[in-house]
Amino acid sequence: MTLLKTLKFSFKRMYFKISIKMRFLIFCSQLMTLCKNKELNITLSDIQSLSAYSELLAKAGGFEMYVASRIENFYEEIIDTYLKSKIAEVQSLCTIDLS
Numbered sequence: 001m002t003l004l005k006t007l008k009f010s011f012k013r014m015y016f017k018i019s020i021k022m023r024f025l026i027f028c029s030q031l032m033t034l035c036k037n038k039e040l041n042i043t044l045s046d047i048q049s050l051s052a053y054s055e056l057l058a059k060a061g062g063f064e065m066y067v068a069s070r071i072e073n074f075y076e077e078i079i080d081t082y083l084k085s086k087i088a089e090v091q092s093l094c095t096i097d098l099s
Contacts, residue, residue, distance in 0.1 A: 027052035
């Protein structure tokens, strides 16, 4: 590879990394807003409907399925299972029997 081609390749990789990081930060921001607005009562389709989700997958190149599966795993393991169980736990502790 010539020096110019190597440099061009490096810039493309650097641009891709910066671009994907920016998309990821935007996605995280939208996800946090969604969680706050819906008090963590969100579904996977709520996440998938975020504009940043689609943009993140579009920028993922050949890794769309991998990125989508990682987000789905995060939802299932963290939001759907852990956080929702903790919310239910706190709600049950806050329930006072007045009878």
